[in-house]
Amino acid sequence: MGEPTKVLYIIGGGEFGGAEQHLLGLVKSLDRNHWAPHVAVFYQGELAERLRQLQIPVTVLTPTNVSGLIGIVPVRKLIRELKPSIIHTHGVRANLSGRLANKAEGCPAKVVTTIHSILTLDYPVAWKRMLFGFLEKWTWRYVDHFILVSRTMRDSLVKEGLPEKRSSVIHNAIDLPEKPSVRTEYSKLREELGLPQDTKLVGTVARLHKVKGHTYLIQAAQRLKDKYPNLHYVWVGGGEMYQQLKEEVRAAGLEERIHFLGVRQDVSELLPEFDLFVLPSIYEGFGLVVLEAQLAGLPVIASAVGGLLEVVDDGHDGLLVPPQNADALSQAIDEALSMPERSRQMALAGQEKVFRHGSLERLVQETTNVYKKLKS
DSSP, X not given: OOOOEEEEEEEOOSSOSHHHHHHHHHHHHSOTTTEEEEEEESSXXXXXXXXXXXXXXXXXXXXXXXXXXXXXXXXXXXXXXXXXXXXXXXXXXXXXXXXXXXXXXXXXXXXXXXEOSOHHHHOOSHHXXXXXXXXXXXXXXXXXXXXXXXXXXXXXXXXXXXXXXGEEEXXXXXXXXXXXXXXXXXXXXXXXHTOOTTOEEEEEEOOSOGGGOHHHHHHHHHHHTTTOXXXXXXXXXXXXXXXXXXXXXXXXXXTTTEEEEESOSOHHHHGGGOSXXXXXXXXXXXXXXXXXXXXXXXXXXXXXXXXXHHHOOBTTTBEEEOXXXXXXXXXXXXXXXXXXXXXXXXXXXXXXXXXXXXBHHHHHHHHHHHHHHHHO
16 A cells, blocks of 8 residues: 555634534544645634644644735645645635645645635625635636535536536535434523523524624514513624624614524534524525534524525425525524424434435545546
C-alpha cells in the first residue's frame, strides 16, 4: 500500500455552523490508510479545537500583510510545506484563498469546492455581495470539481454559469448512532429554563442571521400566543442579529416565551427535549440540522426552499411552508400541535429516512470517489 493521499481542507472556522459540522464529519471518518487530511482555518474557534481533540492536523492561518488579507500568502506557504494532492475548500474566503494560492504555486493540487449556500444571501451588505460574488465566479476557472449539497442549488448555479460537467451533488450526512435516542421523562432543559415539565417546546437551531428567518417565527409565535399559553420557543445559536431579534421579541411581548440559549455544545442532547422543530429559513443549501432533528425523532416544520425540499417530504416526514410567511408558519405549528398522532407518524418516518440515507459513510464514499477520479 502506498502513502496516503494528502488532502488540504480550507474553511473559515469562525463559527460552528453546517459547513463546519459537514467538514468535521467528513475528515474524522476518512480512512487514514488512504487519506491524510490537514485542515486550515482562519480563526481559532470550536472547529479547530474539535479537530485537535480528534488528533486531526489543523493550522490556523494568520494573514500578515495586505496581499494576504484573504489568506493567499499563508495558504501558498502551507501548500509548499504539505504538498497536498487535493485542496478542498468550503466557504467564499476559503475558496478564494485556496484557488488563488494553488494557481500562484503553479496548480500542483487538484481543487475541489463544496458549495453549502447561496452567496448572495450570505452577504446582506451590497458592496460585499457584489465584490465576493464577482471574485467567486471569476475563480471558478481554477476549480477542478464542484460539490453541491443539493440538486436545487446545483440547478440554480448552473444557470449562473457553474460548469455542469465539473459538478456533482452530494447530500449532507450526520454521524448516526446504532439506535435512535429515547426521550427521557424528566427534562433537564425545562428545569434549566425554570419551566414546568409539561411545557411544550418548539426548538430552532440556527445562527442568528437574516437568512434563517427568525423574524417570521416571532410573528408566528405572536399569532399563537393566546391559543397555546403553555407553548415556549427555544433558540440555539449565536450571530449578528442577536440584539435586533431580542428587540423584536420584546416588541412582540414574547420575552417570557422565546428563550435565547446562544451557542451550545450539547445540541444532540437538547434536541430530544423539544416537542417540535422549526427551521423558518429564507433559504437553505441543505439544512443539516433538520437531519439531526429527524434523527432525534422530532416532527419537523421547515421552509419550502433550497435543499430543504430534498430533506423533507411534505406531509410524510415533516411539513413544508412557504418562506417569509408567518401565517403559513403559525398554521403549520398549530397543525402539528393539534394533531399529535399525525406528528408522531411524521417524526417516525423522518427518523427512518435518516437511518437509511443520512450516514457519514455514504458522504465519505461519494466524496472520496470525486478525489479518486481527479487523481486518475
